[in-house]
Amino acid sequence: MKILISNASEQPIYEQIVDQIKALILRNELPEGESLPSIRKLAQELQISVITTKRAYEELEREGFIETVRGKGSFIAPQNxxxxxxxxxxxxxxxxxxxxxxxxxxxxxxxxxxxxxxxxxxxxxx
Structure with a gap:
């Protein structure tokens, strides 16, 4: 999963992550059931705060794009x-x-x- 963060963008970093993951889901590049990197791992890869990554995952879960299973991680939710x-x-x-x-x-x-x-x-x- 490749996510690009722009520091020059006026859009908050967590929204950039949310929008890019949604786009990957819509293009079926992240199929239903596929696991996402852990919050900590994605934060390390993007060199951002764990809090920012957590906020992005929470937003994606709230909108029904991902499901989080305690102790197992976050996965792409079934989509309509x-x-x-x-x-x-x-x-x-x-x-x-x-x-x-x-x-x-x-x-x-x-x-x-x-x-x-x-x-x-x-x-x-x-």
């Missing part, structure tokens, strides 16, 4: 793929609303926005 996809679509929708609002402030046309999106998508900026 359709529900996860729906959650991701909602996030995309919120980001697109922000793009539309910013575009209107700049008086960009729909065609200009569409052209930018097409260029970004075709170049693989995703």
């Amino acid at each position: 793929r359709e529900l996860l996809k729906e959650k991701k679509l909602k996030i995309i929708e919120e980001k697109l609303i922000e793009v539309v609002e910013e575009s209107r402030l700049l008086d960009l046309t729909f065609e200009e926005i569409l052209e930018m999106l097409k260029i970004l998508y075709d170049e693989g900026h995703f």
